[in-house]
Amino acid sequence: MAKGESPLKQFEIQPIVDINFLGFDISFTNSALWMTITTAFILIFFTVPFLKPKKTNSVSDLYPTRMQVAAELGFNFINSLLADTVGKEGKKYFPLVFTLFMFILFGNLFGMIPYSFTFTSHIIVTLALAMGVFIFVTVLGFVKHGVKFFSFFVIPGLPIYMLPLLIPIEIISYLSRPISLSVRLFANMLAGHTLLKVFAGFVSALGFFGILPLVFIIALTGLEILIAFLQAYVFAILTCLYINDALHLH
């Protein structure tokens, strides 16, 4: 980072190829570039190890290669996550949760590469993902339960005189789901990357004693990698819980 540059400059979107379609500016930007890299990486990482044609019908075909083990790890992780939160009916929604988790996870992780761009640090991106989940879950609830889906806002076992108070609260908490879901991811990424940049500024400013913030940055980078994973996990597990709510109501 050059001296005097804002720590927020890393979040600036720079168009790479200007594209204008029907009056809309859909330029290919650095954000889109890192989405491309993330998508390509996920597809290669999970598809290529399993493209190997079967040689024989012997047992050795069943031994996974290293890459297959790595891919299986991600597969089984989301599989057990869905099984634990939703149960057997959750299998149908496995591709959605898997795609969301991997897209956010590798988006976050690639954002940790210096000079890269973290598309999950943009509220518009996380809000779009969260709104997508919200709309999907709501539609799913209505498809599964019809009008009965509104009973989701009525907590069972409550005295009737409490309902006028609690139903609005339930509705507000339901409607705020996409906001909390998107802001959580966005704010974590924003804060972590900004903090890293601010301390990186101290390294050059403090001269010899810059070694102290440098050490701090190294530790913070480790923490950020943890947060990158954690936030993707939180997003995925909340999606699972919302799906569970839509399927089973209370």
Next chain:
Amino acid sequence: MPQLEQVEFFISQLFWLGVFFVILFTVLTYITLPKIRAFLNQRDDFVKSHISKQDELIKKAESIIENYEAKLTEAKNQASQIINVAKDKALKESEDLIKATEEKIQHEIKQTEERVAKEKDTAISELNDQLKDSATNFLSKVTNIEKGNINL
């Protein structure tokens, strides 16, 4: 904050997010995940089939062991039976032998006793005769009577 200031790129971001998310979702759903699942299922099936095969083999081994043990006890029973029979037979034979020998000894003792009694009788009668003879001789010498006339 560029996130909120660069509103002009919102549509571009949403557009590319949609494009890549749909690509990722479609390829994962229809190509990648079924491949991984098939691979895992294949392995699970293999493991399961081997586990059931193993169970079968264990059952087989258990039945063989059972069979073996049954045969072993049977053989043991037979052996003890044979031993008992042989023991009884040997005991009976030795008892018979002892009995026969005892009988033989009794018989011989009896025979010997009879012979001794007989010999005693003959010896006593002989001694009687001799005594008679000597007495007769003595009397005839003393009385001068012919031996033939003396009748004791």
